[in-house]
Amino acid sequence: MAKHHRGKGIRHLVHRGRGTCPLCQRTGVKLLYTLVRDGDTLTVCKRCRQK
Numbered sequence: 001m002a003k004h005h006r007g008k009g010i011r012h013l014v015h016r017g018r019g020t021c022p023l024c025q026r027t028g029v030k031l032l033y034t035l036v037r038d039g040d041t042l043t044v045c046k047r048c049r050q051k
């Protein structure tokens with residue numbers, strides 16, 4: 001199950017997985033990880049995933 005956030009595997013996502021991360025506000029990053037925070041589900045980039 002490795003690399004399932006890379007390459008063709010993310011092309012089905014909205015904008016092919018790219019967008020603005022709600023946490024770090026970077027644009028054009030791939031939003032690959034869902035994070036549940038205060039009852040909301042956020043889709044964040046890999047840098048925000050660990051927090």
Ligand SMILES: [Zn+2]
Pocket residue numbers: 021022023024025026044045046047048
């Ligand atoms: Zn981020």
